[in-house]
Amino acid sequence: MARGVILFMARVFGEIDNVPVGSTFVNRRELYDARVHRELQAGICGGQDGAESIVVSGGYADDEDNGDEIIYTGQGGQDPNTRKQVKDQTLTKGNVGLARSKLEGYLVRVVRGAGGDEVFSPSKGLRYDGLYRVADFWHEPGIDGPRVWRFRLVIDKEASSPPEVNGFEDPGPVGRRSVTTQRPVRSLAVAQRVKRLHDYTCQICRTRITTPAGGYAEAAHIRGLGEPHNGTDVESNVLCLCPNHHVMLDTGAIYVDPDWTVWDTATGNVVGTLQRIARHRVDPQQLAYHKAHYAP
Amino acid sequence: MARGVILFMARVFGEIDNVPVGSTFVNRRELYDARVHRELQAGICGGQDGAESIVVSGGYADDEDNGDEIIYTGQGGQDPNTRKQVKDQTLTKGNVGLARSKLEGYLVRVVRGAGGDEVFSPSKGLRYDGLYRVADFWHEPGIDGPRVWRFRLVIDKEASSPPEVNGFEDPGPVGRRSVTTQRPVRSLAVAQRVKRLHDYTCQICRTRITTPAGGYAEAAHIRGLGEPHNGTDVESNVLCLCPNHHVMLDTGAIYVDPDWTVWDTATGNVVGTLQRIARHRVDPQQLAYHKAHYAP
Structure with missing residues (x-):
């Protein structure tokens, strides 16, 4: 093109x-x-540049609605008549949109429709329920067999407060606030011990970030804490990583084989070998769990 | 030592x-x-392994108390008689403790004493006011001249709610909730544009993290937004960085000269040259501001 024009929706x-x-x-x-949701049929309004909204209305058997936290199933692969999952979903269209919203930090409008979870859904029609952030995405075999992509969305309470009426908070639709999400409390002691044992050095690339106040590294859980992964907060489920490899582990850009080989998901190349030390045992089963949800 | 014993307080x-x-x-x-605060005189209870608590009681002319956000001055360098700052403070003892609490994500107990800000302090004695995270640390010339280290602490609202009484929230001490901190809203459009212009490639190390949902990078403000730095949320004050270099910039592990040379603060070595492109102008004045607060 002589004169480049870039068009975005x-x-x-x-x-x-x-x-x-x-x-x-x-x-x-x-x-x-x-x-509010600029798609007439699709549950996700989004694409390569992010997802702006979803509708939760019970269309996927895999969805789980816990109010402040939603495990949402991606789109595609359903037989239009039976609504059964007959093909693997891919990380494209609305699915890649939700993943990009995580990477970019965009908040997603959540709309609930009649037909969804009976506690949290309106009895008829649709209701805008506020802004959620995409906390996590991964794939797994769906209830019907073929692969589905799943997204954990968590409400952003500051951005999702109902309007105040006469200075008092509107209690909101019935059921809306009746369940409190149990957020897993991470043990700082576990994180600190793993980081100290490795002297704040990344177990994948050996980077040691040195700040004026000493070393900096992150304790990365291999199998995530909380629903739905329910990983345990113990040293054998934690790696000492630099921020770059922490992001890569959490987004499935890399995975680690139980034989300690680190793989790049996109290229299929070997990145290296997980560095281990005697006093910090890493559990290969946790690595296998992570791999099952991110390897191509 | 034949038998190593590591003692921590x-x-x-x-x-x-x-x-x-x-x-x-x-x-x-x-x-x-x-x-609650295990020091009888010092304002900071902390050391190499982090800071657990501070007392805000007006002992430093540089302190600023805005309720939910506190700009706290480090310890040391004061003349014990005049309480004037006569020597540069160093990043040691309680000061390095607060910095490490930022790096480790520890929450710090905040106690206010009579003598501090009149709106937020008790009229007599001391009051435990909840848990704050250390959001930021830097140095600057203090009011009296010599260098002081400063720490921005922000309340963790979930961890700092007063106990509920009969199902109603205790309104708390007078003045406690009367001021709402104005949190700067970051423009996602500015961040997104800078990251796209650089195709999610770090301007310092050229790393491009590639996830299954595409590139990942972070938009790092050179001069911080909000109090007390009051940087502007424009492209010329933003760099496209990998998470590692974002942490390093924010903690002063690196700084960038207005001639684009990137320096390692600890070693004094040159890390490289900031990569620039025609469509993203970086403002050297913002780099100079950052350097003034982090260079040795």
């Missing part, structure tokens, strides 16, 4: 003006016209 | 059992005995 992330949390809509058309 | 981070937010103490001895 103008995505609208975050709140929509004049659409407070709790707003209700009769149907998908009304929701679309209000610009 | 057992630090107690976080909440103390049976000491709810809002607890008051007649004097430093009582505070010490309650294990």
Whole structure:
């Protein structure tokens, strides 16, 4: 092209003006016209540049709605008649959109529709329930067999408060606040011990970040804590990594074989070998769990 | 040593059992005995392994207390009689403790004493006001001239809620909630544009992290947003960095000269040259500001 023009679909992330949390809509058309979810059928409005909104309405048997936290199943691979999963989902379209929203830190509008979880969903129509961040994404075999991509979304409470009425907080739709998510409390002692044992040196690339206040490294859980992974917060499930390799482990850019080989997911190349020391045993089973959710 | 024994002073981070937010103490001895602040004179209880608590009581002219956010001055260098700053402070003792608490993610107990900011301090004695995280540390010339280290502490609201009474929230000490900190809202558009212009490639080391959902990089503000730095959220004040170099920039492990040379603070070695592109102008004045607060 002599004169390059780059066209983006103008995505609208975050709140929509004049659409407070709790707003209700009769149907998908009304929701679309209000610009809250700009897809008439798809559950995810998103693409290569991020996802702006999802509708949770019970269309996927794998979805889990816990109110402040949602395990959401990606799109694609369903037989349109039976709605059964018949093909592997791929990290494309709305699925890659949700993954990019994690990488970019975008907040995703969540709409619940009748037909979803009975505690948290409206009895009819659709309701805008606020902004969630994408905390985590991975793949696994779905209930019907073929691979599904899954996304853990966690409410951003500051961005999702219902409007105040007369200075008092609106209690919100029935059920909305009745369940408190149990956030796993990470042990600082476990993290600190692993980092000290490795002297703040990355177990993958041997980088040691040295700040004016001493070494800096991160304690990365191999199998995630909390729902749905329910990893344990023990030293054998923790690696001492530099921030770069921590991001790469958490996003599935790398995985580690139980024989300690570190692989690059995208290229299929070997990155190196996990460095180990006698006083810090790494559990190969946790590595196998991580690999099962990220290897191609 | 034939038989190595490593001794740590057992630090107690976080909440103390049976000491709810809002607890008051007649004097430093009582505070010490309650294990809330285990120093009888020093304002910071901490060392190489982190800081567990501070007392804010107006002892340093440089302190700024905004309630949910505190700009706290490090210890040392004061003339004991005049309390004026006569020598440069160093990043040692309690000061390095606060810096390490940032690096490790430890929460710091904050105690306010009579004599501090009149809106937020008790009229007599001392009061435990909850857990704060260390968001930022840097040095600068103090009001009296010599260098001081400064720490920005931000309340952790989840960890610092006063206990509930009969299901209603205790409004807390007078003035405690009367000021809302204005958190700067970062523009995702600015961050996204800078990262795209560099194709998610670090401007310092040329690393490009590639995840299954595409490139990952971070938009790092050179001069921090919000109080007290008040940097601007524009592209010329943002670098596209890998997570490692983002941490290093934010902790002063590296700084960049206005001639684009990247320096390692600890070793004094040149790390490289900042990579620039025509469509992303970096403002040398922002680099000079950062350097002034982190260069040795």
